[in-house]
Amino acid sequence: MKTMQNELLEWYAKNHRDLAFRKDQDAYKIWISEIMAQQTRIEAMLPYFERFLILFPNLTALANADDEALHKAWQGLGYYSRCRNLKKCAIECMKRFHGELPKTKAELKTLPGIGEYTAGAIASIAYKEKVSAIDGNVIRVFSRLYDIQEDVTSIKTRRKIESLVDRSLVQPIDQYNQAIMELGALICIPKVPKCSACPIREFCQASDPASLPIKPEKKKRKKEKKVLYVWVHDGRVHLNKRKATGLLANMYEFDEKLPAHYESVVSLGEYTHIFSHVEWEMQANLVYTNKEDSGFYAMDEIENEIALPSAFKPFYERLKEVIFDEEKN
DNA sequence: AAATCGGGGTG
DNA sequence: CACCCAGATTT
Numbered sequence: 192m193k194t195m196q197n198e199l200l201e202w203y204a205k206n207h208r209d210l211a212f213r214k215d216q217d218a219y220k221i222w223i224s225e226i227m228a229q230q231t232r233i234e235a236m237l238p239y240f241e242r243f244l245i246l247f248p249n250l251t252a253l254a255n256a257d258d259e260a261l262h263k264a265w266q267g268l269g270y271y272s273r274c275r276n277l278k279k280c281a282i283e284c285m286k287r288f289h290g291e292l293p294k295t296k297a298e299l300k301t302l303p304g305i306g307e308y309t310a311g312a313i314a315s316i317a318y319k320e321k322v323s324a325i326d327g328n329v330i331r332v333f334s335r336l337y338d339i340q341e342d343v344t345s346i347k348t349r350r351k352i353e354s355l356v357d358r359s360l361v362q363p364i365d366q367y368n369q370a371i372m373e374l375g376a377l378i379c380i381p382k383v384p385k386c387s388a389c390p391i392r393e394f395c396q397a398s399d400p401a402s403l404p405i406k407p408e409k410k411k412r413k414k415e416k417k418v419l420y421v422w423v424h425d426g427r428v429h430l431n432k433r434k435a436t437g438l439l440a441n442m443y444e445f446d447e448k449l450p451a452h453y454e455s456v457v458s459l460g461e462y463t464h465i466f467s468h469v470e471w472e473m474q475a476n477l478v479y480t481n482k483e484d485s486g487f488y489a490m491d492e493i494e495n496e497i498a499l500p501s502a503f504k505p506f507y508e509r510l511k512e513v514i515f516d517e518e519k520n
Numbered sequence: 521a522a523a524t525c526g527g528g529g530t531g
Numbered sequence: 532c533a534c535c536c537a538g539a540t541t542t
Contacts, residue, residue, distance in 0.1 A: 228537045235528065235536085269526025272540080306539045326537040346521080372537050381535060382531070409534080410523090438525065466526060501527060523542070530534085 202390035203370035218317035254281035262498035276304030328375025334404035
């Protein structure tokens, strides 16, 4: 029988991407991949996924992970509370679930970092529980399938879509849930959907799919100006650890003031870093200090052990050039 | 319900 | 430039 689900499953079997975290059905790997994929393009998280599994191959290793090593493994991926929640979750699983991930969506949802979507994804993909896993792709696909001309971020519309998805669920549930997401990622994409290549176009009610889903306007970002001072003494660089809450919590940063004693200052140029809700307009200066204090690190330490956010990367690269030039002379 | 939390790819 | 991405959590 020709149903939306059958067409979708058939398309998925032939056309899905060959992704590393689909190689086996290990719940641990699926969990890690789902957390990494939150608000992150699959291609962007793949290299992190491979490296992370070598460093932290199982729940026990993750529960015992060194916090700095964990942040270093996540460096550049963003939303760093995700990796802290991974460790918290691993510890809770040791205590509450005999050292394993629980197997139901309801139990998974009680763990740190695992919300409605991720719980459904793990339960359905790893354990074949017949539950939904509604991410941005699924919202887009269903808003178009049913021509939903409402703000999809409202609770009411969200419930409506959930209901539609729930009624559509079929076995094999792991394949079906991933098929909807894959369609959203490859065919039913934002702005310019590839409807002519869509396996379920005959089931789609959207008259203007490019205009869906409807979302509220985004607020403008605030701008903040920062002047950074990169203290250098004897080829070593001073870094501060940021506070444990808020933006880039627990990550390292350059100073925002001059040291008590210094010899000279050299500009490292300007760079504007854009976050979701704020924009940092930065200018940085290299400052040669004549006193060694605590908190100075060698370049290879920074390279291998220190979690420096991408916001500071351009200045770090310029710093490397300067220090390398000095060593040559 | 709205704000917060990263970073990068894309039109 | 704006938008969005296999969202969760806090306010």
